[in-house]
Each structure stands twice: as C-alpha cells, then as structure tokens.
Amino acid sequence: MITKKAMLASAALVMLGGWSLTHAAGQGAIAPASPAPRLGASLDDVAPVEASQALPALDPAIKARADALFVDAEDVGETRALYVLRDGEPIYERYGAGFGPDSKLISWSMAKSITAVLTGFLVSDGQLSLDGPAPVAAWQRSGDPRGAITLKHLLHMSSGLEHIENGDPVWDGDTVAMLFGGGAGDMAAFAEAKPAAAQPGEVFNYSSATSVILADILADTLTPSQNPAARRDAVREFIQGRLAEPLGMTSLTPEFDAKGTMIGGSIMHATARDYARFGEFLRNHGVVNGQRLLPETWMNFMLSPSANDAGYGGHIWLNRRRPAGADAALWPDRGPNDLFACIGHQGQYIIVSPSQRVTIVRLGVTRDDQFPALRRHLADLTAAL
DSSP: OOHHHHHHHHHHHHHHOOOHHHTTTOOOSSSSOBSSSOOOOOTTOOOOEEOOOOOOOOOOOHHHHHHHHHHHHHHOOOEEEEEETTTTTTEEEETTTTOOOOOOOOOOOGGHEEEEEEEEHHHTTSSSOSSOOOOEEEEESTGGGGGGGGHHHHTTTOOOOOOOSOHHHHOOOHHHHHHHTTTGHHHHHHHHHHOSSSOOOOOOOOOHHHHHHHHHHHHHHHHOOOOOOHHHHHHHHHHHIIIHHTTTOOTTOBBOOOSOOOOOTEEEEOOHHHHHHHHHHTTTTETTTTEESHHHHHHHHTTOTTBBBTTTTTEESSSSOTTTTTOOSSSSTOOOOOOEEEEETTTTOOOEEOOOOOOEEEEEOOOGGHHHHHHHHHHHHHHHO
16 A cells, blocks of 8 residues: 555655755755656766857867766766856857757756845845844744744754754655645745744754745735735746846746745756856846846855855855865865855756856756765866866
C-alpha cells in the first residue's frame, strides 16, 4: 500500500534531486520550464551545443575552463546552460542537448535575491521599513516576541523563527512540508505560524520559508485584497513594471501558491540570458541603461555581510569566509572579495564579480557529492577571466 507519506517522500526526493537545500540555497516557483526539467535524466546522450549568436574569439584557456563544465559532467553534474558576460557583452554561451537560448530554466533559491530586490523597491518607495517591525498580522499580539522581527532580520536569515530547512529523512524538513506537504496550500501561513526559537538577530538560520514571508509582505503591501487572483495580479504587475520590463527579463516567470502568495524563496523560471540581465543589474548596483532603479543604499545593504554569517548578505551569498562548521558557498580563498552570487538548489548560479566586470550564469543538475568539484570549476573559470 502506498501511503501519503511515501508519496510525499517520493515527490520531495525527485524535486530535491538528493541535494541539500542549504548547500545551494533553496526553493522557488511557477510556470513550466521550457523544455521541462529532466531531473535524473541520463547524461550519456548529452551533446552540448553552441548558441546561435556570433561571439568574439575567446582566449583558449578561458574557453577550456568554460567547456570543462560540460565535458566533466561526471564530476560536476549536468550543465544545461553556461553564459558569460564581460562588460555586459557575451563572450561565451553554450547549452546542453535539448536546451537553448529560449529555454526557461528553474531558479530554485536564486529567486531569493529577486525577492530581495522587489523588497528594496518598496522600501525605497517608503511603503516598507527595513528596520521597522515586519508587518505580519500573526505576530502583532501583545507579548509575542515575533513582533520584534524586522525586514532586515528576515533578509539576513536571522528572524529567530523555528525552522528546519533540511529534514532527515527529507520529508521531515519544514521546507518540504511547506512546498509539497501540509503547508503547500497556504505557504505564508505555514511559515508565519512558526514559533520563536531565538531572539531576532541572534542566529543565522537559512530558511526558504523566510523568503515566502517576505513575498507575503510584498503582496499585502501591493493590494489590500485577500483574493488569490488579485494578489497574483498585483505582484505580477509590480514585477513586470519595476523589474522585468526595465531589465528586459521578458521570460521571468514566478510561481504562486493557492492563496496567491509568490513562492519567493524558490521556483521562478527564466532563460540564462535573462538571469544574466539580473546579474548585470546587480553588478551595476541597481542601474540599467543609465537609469537608477534601486538606491545605492539598498545595494550596499544587500552586498554587506550580515552580523551572524559574513558569507551572506541581504538574501544573497558573498565571497567571504563563513563561520566555522558552515558549508562553503563560494570560494573566498581564491576569488575577489567583492564577488557575490545568487545560488540555487542543484547548482544554479548567477555569479557577479564587479572588479572583473564579469557575470556568469550556470544552470544545471548537480548532486550533493558533486558540489565541491562544481565550485572548483566555477572558481577556475572565474580566475581565468
């Protein structure tokens, strides 16, 4: 007999691909990728193809480092897209078999950084306060310690809320329960109901649920309606007008739960080129086509180390040393100090190195045991540039 728990476990394992969410940075959500993700597919028939657009001649040493992410698939996993920009211009673009420039690929936790930027728009508009209490109705009762949680605490993953990102077994984790289990119908309610386990600002606890709370705050700020369709429409219009259209990210597709809350910690979809547009926006500190969309102060906040983990900023990973015992996220011993990245489950990366004037997008499927090799390959490529 197949139990509900067994079905949930199977679904979770397929979605998680056997890889630690904390390592990569989480979860995301909406429309089907094009083509659909081939989780667990054999690599035997993968024949990477060059993109159609003409690119300048590339230094053979750089090309070899980039090609290695496809050639060394047994070590680093399946690379489905690799796109490299220097000074905003493409210098390398390649795709795995069955994928191309128009393929929408899943963000997983790279979505968290997009949620941070959307939050920044509303803070700069004066509709939200970074240091004021987070406007979550469930936390406003007298004596509730959660009432002291600020947007900054949420963005720094230091809210103090009880949360288990990765369960053992996997279905015992809060993230799986929120995305695929009992919390899936109303993810924000599931996340916001968690009790305080520490004081706000006391500990770093990576949490995909935290990003859903931020997404709920965004929707509540944009519309007073609790109608799911109205919430979805308000957030979609906001993303379109403030981010997707100005940056040219026409493929960006966020997902929502049944209550109309964007799954802000995980599942968005976009092409490699559009993820690179987002990376370039960050590299240029919130400026696109000469127009400032985000204040410099917000970009400085996002890219400054948080108090409890120097390797994490405002919903983005920094190339800094993390506390003892924390898993590696980037490569602080090798790369520039100003390098940062949006990182997602199974090896999704938007890597930005401002001092090198470089943005790299790598999308694919990498297992837990392959991550050290993947990081080495990406560090090698970055160093070669």
